[in-house]
Amino acid sequence: MFNAKIISRRPTKISWIPVLIRQMILAWLMAVLIEYARLSPAARTLTGLEGLAQMSFIRICVMTGVGTILFFFLAYFIKAALWRWAMAGTFSLLAVLALIASFSWTFLALCLAILAILLVYCFRGWDPSPETIHPVQSTGRNTIKERDCHHLWIMAGLCGIFLIFACAWTVGRIFSFSTPTFDFGIFSQMFYYMKETGMPLTTVERDGLLSHFNVHMSPIYYLLLPFYVLFPTPAALQILQACVITSAVIPLWKICACHGLTGGKRILVCAMLLAYPAFSGGTSYDIHENCFLMPLILWLFYGIERKNIWISTGSALLTLMVKEDAAVYVAVIALWLIVRSLIRTPEGVSLETTASRPNIALITGLFLLLTSLAWFFAATGYLAHIGDGVMTYRYNNFMYDGSSSLVTVIKAMILNPMKAVFECGDPGKLPFIAMTILPLIGLPLITRHYERYILLIPYILVNLMSDYKYQHDIFFQYTFGSGACLIYLCAVNLGDMKKRRLQLSFIITAALACSLCFGIIIAPRGISYPLRSIKNFQYYQEIRDTLAAIPDDASVTATTFYTTALSQRKILYDVHYSSKEHLLDTQYVVLTRARESSYDHYASLGQDNGFDNLIKLLKENGYRLWKEIPDVLVIYCSQDRQ
Secondary structure, eight states: OHHHHHHHHSOOHHHHHHHHHHHHHHHHHHHHHHHHHTSOTTTTOSSSSHHHHHSOHHHHHHHHHHHHHHHHHHTTTSOHHHHHHHHHHHHHHHHHHHHHHSOOHHHHHHHHHHHHHHHHHHHHOOOOOOOOOOOOOOSOHHHHHHHHHHHHHHHHHHHHHHHHHHHHHHHHHHHTTOOOIIIIIHHHHHHHHHHHHSSOEESTTTTSOEEGGGTOOOGGGGGTHHHHHHSOSHHHHHHHHHHHHHTTHHHHHHHHHHTTOOHHHHHHHHHHHHHOHHHHGGGGGOOOGGGGHHHHHHHHHHHHHTTOHHHHHHHHHHHHTTOGGGHHHHHHHHHHHHHHHHHOOOTTOOHHHHHHSOOHHHHHHHHHHHHHHHHHHHHHHHHHHTSSOOOGGGGGGGOTTSOOOHHHHHHHHHHOHHHHHHHHTOGGGHHHHHHHHGGGTTGGGOOSOGGGGGGGHHIIIIIISOOOGGGGOTTSGGGHHHHHHHHHHHHHHHHHOOOHHHHHHHHHHHHHHHHHHIIIIIHHHHHHHHHHHHHTHHHHHHHHHHHHTSOTTSOEEEOGGGTTTTOSSSOEEETTTOOHHHHHHSSEEEEESSOOGGGGGGSOTTOSOHHHHHHHHHHHTTOEEEEEETTTEEEEEOGGGO
16 A cells, blocks of 8 residues: 555656646747737737747747746646636637737637637546557457458448549549649659659659659659559559558558447448548549558558557658658657657556556657658758759748748747637638538547647648648648548547447448538539540540540640640640740640630730730741641641651
């Protein structure tokens, strides 16, 4: 008894680290409140960057540090509930000041949502219970087959249906000439070069021969190259993407098993993923390196849950290979793992045992964090100094110091989190929030394991904070990484529910909500492309035959929706992005007769005559009409090919 009392009083990681984190957050909020209140009323507006520029990052850091030390000392004398209420009160004051300066109804709604979470924390505190990971089934192989075989067959059937749907959608886009240069025309030519030379080269991306890795560091594409070599067509790339994203069901199934969900419930959760609008809709804009994020991040979560260093490390490294900014996902997961390892012990492990052996989860988290940061700075440094630059313009709404550095975005969030909340509440982002959170019926937020909220950072940072419109559109590929975190949160939060009837009701409701959104929003759009390509088969076949007549060794400049069909060649340019020099240097010029922006820079001031002016330019430089489909397209050929 005596030893037990001593152990219970001894400061342990379970007792003091959560207190330290709480006091640090409170000190930071108070520091931000003080600094924000010092601004003039005009500078407090969140629509611009003047307020951020006038706030002192150093002063906030100093106040946060001093406040953390002071509050941590006082925590031994003041009840924890009072500190929790102080956090909610500080946020409320900060929100009131921000709302007075820049009121909008969506901003108010987000502030109230955050306050609601804080009030739950105030009344109920955090859940200190350990993470529960269910052991791998150790029963015989035949027994497992008898029990789970029918579940696996059902799941395989659902995956097959989704795979066919995704293939029909994306391949239908090719056959109906709906794939533009950016991005599918680029990747089609890049894979042609990879097959021929082993290098990821393109001419159509930046109006000249360069490596795509000078634009985005995506060596993950080499995993698809062996399959493309066997079937070297643009359609093969679309099918490969469909296979990659569908494979995300495998780690999700295993994660659900880790958290005690039965076979039937796992089927519903995986069906929820397949029907989730941000998952199924993300396939719509053709192949993209981001398609790897969903399965790889889920495999990373599974490796962490199983404490499998090989799966964790392998999936993390492959995730980093997706893109330079994929380091954000690995770093955030590493941060979550570090915090979780510090404040929780696995179920059934005593504090004495934890204190006497290395914290493998902490070591893994630190390794992943350092590796992701090293990759991020190395990749972005390469792009900035040797490549085509880092696309920081997507966060111009946070670049308060004119540095064009992604570090500035992090500093801006620390300086004034209300700026981030305000940007997330842009009315144009409401449909995206509705299609990503509501179908999941808020499951990612239903937890008192508050360290899991760290996993919401990619959703906030990548999708909601940016003013780049495609990053908050479910029909683009920017949802795969953040979506993986949201789906994982759904699975683990469901696993925490002790009342099985409540758990089942949440699963069924979320699966039905996702299915309803899929049926109303996703499916009609997806099937429209294959239906269009079938209905107008002769029309599109005539275009294909006309384009196929151009010799494979010829250089071509074409309008955006013809570049995919013409991508299997060394020299290809897009009319809209091509310089006049490159345009007139190519042997064939393929132009659509439809009115489009490709000809804008050939138009006379204030007139819609870009197409006519371009034709005149071609004729003046010796080009002659070579082939034509009336009212559809024209192909001009240079003198050396006539």
